[in-house]
Amino acid sequence: MPNISEERSKPWRVELRQSMKVKERMAIPRVVMPSLDPVYRAQNNEEVNLGLTPELAVLEAKRCIDCPEPTCMTGCPVNIYIPQFIKQIEIGEFAEAAKTLKMTSALPAVCGRVCPQEKQCEAKCIHVRTGKDPVAIGHLERFAADYERESGNISVPEVAAPNGIKIAVVGSGPAGLSFAGDMVKFGYDVTVFEALHEIGGVLKYGIPEFRLPNDVIDVEINNLRDMGVKFMTNCIVGRTISMEDLKAEGYQGVFVGSGAGLPRFMNIKGENLVGIMSSNEYLTRVNLMDAANPESDTPVFKGKKVAVIGGGNTAMDSVRTALRLGAERAMIVYRRSEEEMPARIEEVHHAKEEGIIFMTLRNPIEFLGNEQGRVTHMIVQEMELGEPDASGRRSPVEKPGCTETIEVDEVIISVGVSPNPLIPRSVEGLQLTKWGTIVVDEETMQTDIPMIFAGGDIVRGGATVILAMGDGRKAAASMHEWLQGKSGVS
Amino acid sequence: MNKIISKEYFSDKVVRLEVEAPLIAKARKAGHFVIVRVGEKGERIPLTIADADVEKGTITLVVQMTGVSSTKLGKLEVGDSITDLVGPLGKATHIENFGTVVCACGGVGTAPMLPIVRALKKAGNKVITVLAARTKELIILEEQMRSLSDELIVMTDDGSYGNKGLVTNGVEKVLNREKVDLCVTIGPAIMMKFVSLLTKKYNIPTVASLNTIMVDGTGMCGACRVTVGGKVKFVCVDGPEFDAHQVDFDEMLMRLGGYKDFEREEMEKLSKLDKEG
Numbered sequence: 001m002p003n004i005s006e007e008r009s010k011p012w013r014v015e016l017r018q019s020m021k022v023k024e025r026m027a028i029p030r031v032v033m034p035s036l037d038p039v040y041r042a043q044n045n046e047e048v049n050l051g052l053t054p055e056l057a058v059l060e061a062k063r064c065i066d067c068p069e070p071t072c073m074t075g076c077p078v079n080i081y082i083p084q085f086i087k088q089i090e091i092g093e094f095a096e097a098a099k100t101l102k103m104t105s106a107l108p109a110v111c112g113r114v115c116p117q118e119k120q121c122e123a124k125c126i127h128v129r130t131g132k133d134p135v136a137i138g139h140l141e142r143f144a145a146d147y148e149r150e151s152g153n154i155s156v157p158e159v160a161a162p163n164g165i166k167i168a169v170v171g172s173g174p175a176g177l178s179f180a181g182d183m184v185k186f187g188y189d190v191t192v193f194e195a196l197h198e199i200g201g202v203l204k205y206g207i208p209e210f211r212l213p214n215d216v217i218d219v220e221i222n223n224l225r226d227m228g229v230k231f232m233t234n235c236i237v238g239r240t241i242s243m244e245d246l247k248a249e250g251y252q253g254v255f256v257g258s259g260a261g262l263p264r265f266m267n268i269k270g271e272n273l274v275g276i277m278s279s280n281e282y283l284t285r286v287n288l289m290d291a292a293n294p295e296s297d298t299p300v301f302k303g304k305k306v307a308v309i310g311g312g313n314t315a316m317d318s319v320r321t322a323l324r325l326g327a328e329r330a331m332i333v334y335r336r337s338e339e340e341m342p343a344r345i346e347e348v349h350h351a352k353e354e355g356i357i358f359m360t361l362r363n364p365i366e367f368l369g370n371e372q373g374r375v376t377h378m379i380v381q382e383m384e385l386g387e388p389d390a391s392g393r394r395s396p397v398e399k400p401g402c403t404e405t406i407e408v409d410e411v412i413i414s415v416g417v418s419p420n421p422l423i424p425r426s427v428e429g430l431q432l433t434k435w436g437t438i439v440v441d442e443e444t445m446q447t448d449i450p451m452i453f454a455g456g457d458i459v460r461g462g463a464t465v466i467l468a469m470g471d472g473r474k475a476a477a478s479m480h481e482w483l484q485g486k487s488g489v490s
Numbered sequence: 491m492n493k494i495i496s497k498e499y500f501s502d503k504v505v506r507l508e509v510e511a512p513l514i515a516k517a518r519k520a521g522h523f524v525i526v527r528v529g530e531k532g533e534r535i536p537l538t539i540a541d542a543d544v545e546k547g548t549i550t551l552v553v554q555m556t557g558v559s560s561t562k563l564g565k566l567e568v569g570d571s572i573t574d575l576v577g578p579l580g581k582a583t584h585i586e587n588f589g590t591v592v593c594a595c596g597g598v599g600t601a602p603m604l605p606i607v608r609a610l611k612k613a614g615n616k617v618i619t620v621l622a623a624r625t626k627e628l629i630i631l632e633e634q635m636r637s638l639s640d641e642l643i644v645m646t647d648d649g650s651y652g653n654k655g656l657v658t659n660g661v662e663k664v665l666n667r668e669k670v671d672l673c674v675t676i677g678p679a680i681m682m683k684f685v686s687l688l689t690k691k692y693n694i695p696t697v698a699s700l701n702t703i704m705v706d707g708t709g710m711c712g713a714c715r716v717t718v719g720g721k722v723k724f725v726c727v728d729g730p731e732f733d734a735h736q737v738d739f740d741e742m743l744m745r746l747g748g749y750k751d752f753e754r755e756e757m758e759k760l761s762k763l764d765k766e767g
């Protein structure tokens with residue numbers, strides 16, 4: 001791992017800093033990510049953001065003043081060497097920039113696209129303190145990672161000589177994939193077990209193609225395959241095979257990255273009417289089962305007046321999917337105001353450009369249907385913001401007597417997920433929180449059962465890709481240490 | 491990929507497939523099901539595991555070709571492979587020696603009833619099976635059911651075979667005749683609803699195995715949700731078997747109707763493909 005101040009003192013960095021005045025750097029306006037025309041893109045599944053050109057990337061990289069104490073890094077959950085990779089972009093060493101990213105991030109092309117940068121690295125950028133737009137760290141990250149992938153010369157990390165020790169990974173989301181990548185590098189014999197028929201977890205079944213193309217993920221998965229990771233789809237740990245089976249087969253460590261798969265509903269009247277479903281169901285039908293494709297056997301409703309309940313990324317993905325499937329009115333119904341929406345700012349911005357209707361400070365209280373049991377209307381309660389709650393967000397309170405009835409023919413419930421209960425239910429002795437997440441040692445990600453480690457959404461509840469990935473890497477490092485201590489593996 | 495190693499036609503719409511799946515064969519119990527997908531554009535559909543052979547590493551599925559996906563599956567031949575097969579899913583049937591059990595089945599519920607009848611019998615129960623269909627041609631698995639049950643009552647709506655009447659007439663005859671300790675019912679939701687109403691009148695504990703629409707089968711989507719005793723349950727993880735007297739069948743019927751139009755379109759596509767050969 002590089003020493004930050006040492007790297008910063010290298011002649012090329014010093015020279016580069018001196019090649020342009022700080023004032024000039026700060027005067028460059030933030031790059032605008034080129035994107036598809038909103039009217040055009042609302043009718044297809046093509047990726048909305050087109051990526052920076054090398055010229056735009058170099059110009060944006062110039063905006064970074066290469067701070068002596070880069071605060072942006074403290075905002076990144078995996079502490080990417082941000083100034084270093086940005087300065088490598090500035091001098092045109094794009095492949096080197098990608099290598100820098102990979103020192104700490106297993107999936108930079110993914111994180112560059114889906115991280116909530118405005119709350120993480122970019123929130124801590126020095127420009128923000130001076131009232132300017134932060135350096136577009138996420139766009140640059142995506143640029144370097146895409147450059148490497150598209151060049152076809154992906155640097156396959158060095159893999160240590162095989163040590164023959166079998167390690168099992170439960171779930172193939174970002175937590176499981178990043179864990180598997182690190183363990184195979186240490187020389188372990190790694191097998192990833194996935195319940196679904198596709199590898200990738202939420203990255204595949206949840207996040208739509210227009211935001212995160214499957215190709216991007218498949219390249220990473222193939223990389224892992226090349227490094228020796230084995231994948232077993234259609235295999236549910238706890239059902240198809242038990243933890244005991246794994247132990248009996250000689251697995252010496254298990255990492256659980258089984259995610260937060262259980263959809264929450266609102267428990268209000270009429271919620272089981274036809275045409276009302278969870279965002280998990282809706283997105284799984286469209287993304288995993290390709291239901292919008294006429295060739296596919298899986299059906300999906302193509303509503304004309306679609307309401308999506310919620311304000312997170314999942315809600316934005318669902319409502320924009322509905323638009324792409326032909327909705328005339330695609331609405332977000334959210335009980336707080338836009339400011340409190342947990343979704344990435346860019347997604348909210350894109351959704352608005354595409355013509356999504358935002359009905360904020362509204363909370364559904366009942367759904368009404370016709371004789372066939374199909375949803376036709378929704379009664380919403382108007383809300384106003386009260387005192388901040390435990391999460392620091394101002395909590396919504398009802399405005400007495402103010403309700404409204406809205407016509408709908410499809411409703412997608414996107415009010416959060418709970419931990420997938422399959423593993424907690426099937427493994428005895430695993431300590432759980434009252435929310436059903438698995439308890440781990442925060443430093444090592446080890447559970448109460450020494451051979452079982454866990455990370456990602458199954459530990460945090462619904463969180464983010466970057467945190468899941470960080471957990472996977474942390475768990476790999478500490479499981480490696482634990483196994484070395486146990487059996488003297490080096 | 492799971493290879494089909496034997497196939498037998500019970501009728502032109504019902505086939506028995508023996509499929510390689512060693513891990514599932516080892517883990518499964520009566521009442522468990524699997525999710526199957528045929529072809530890269532295939533749908534994920536649930537099917538009850540009818541039987542398993544741990545030594546051979548195979549499971550048996552009885553497929554009734556009623557829709558696009560079950561038809562695609564039923565048309566696979568020995569040596570072909572099922573694209574995806576995952577399980578065992580759901581909760582196993584609670585089996586014990588209850589005494590006398592009436593198993594009421596019809597239509598799509600006949601195949602999944604087979605392993606339950608077998609398990610109940612093995613546990614020492616007296617099993618009376620009521621097998622119902624609209625008409626003679628639609629009666630399936632009669633021989634298998636007869637050999638497993640202490641008594642088999644066949645009902646047809648039009649009286650073309652066995653006794654004339656609905657499944658409920660058959661069940662009621664037994665209830666009037668002798669003491670029954672449990673009723674198990676599997677079939678179209680409307681049939682289960684009426685069996686449940688009948689046994690409620692007679693105060694006979696009743697278990698219904700629900701066949702809702704499913705997508706993942708692992709509790710991830712909520713497509714399979716039903717209301718049982720006023721609470722929302724996921725059939726794939728909390729079921730498929732529930733106390734029939736607590737199930738909101740009207741809601742379930744309504745939800746099952748949701749994708750009817752799609753299914754019709756798909757069947758038309760399929761029959762066109764068939765004709766084109």
Ligand SMILES: Cc1cc2nc3c(=O)[nH]c(=O)nc-3n(C[C@H](O)[C@H](O)[C@H](O)COP(=O)(O)OP(=O)(O)OC[C@H]3O[C@@H](n4cnc5c(N)ncnc54)[C@H](O)[C@@H]3O)c2cc1C
Pocket residue numbers: 114115116170171172173174175176193194195196200201202203206207208235236237238257258259260261283313314315317344420422423455456457458462463464465466468
């Ligand atoms: C629609 C949507 C949009 C999102 N957008 C963003 C975003 O823009 N930015 C962001 O940072 N985060 C986003 N998130 C959240 C992010 O995707 C998750 O935090 C992250 O994927 C969690 O990773 P994970 O590896 O813990 O679990 P998952 O990605 O959920 O993967 C878990 C995998 O484990 C499998 N599994 C579960 N149980 C078993 C078992 N017993 N045996 C075998 N396999 C099992 C599951 O099938 C699944 O494939 C979004 C989530 C959704 C649903």
Ligand code: SF4
Pocket residue numbers: 075076077078079080082105111112115116117120121122137138141466
């Ligand atoms: S991984 Fe996320 S938080 Fe870290 S630098 Fe990249 S975009 Fe910022």
Ligand code: FES
Pocket residue numbers: 703704705706707708709710711712713714715724725726727
């Ligand atoms: S089938 Fe998806 S939750 Fe039951």
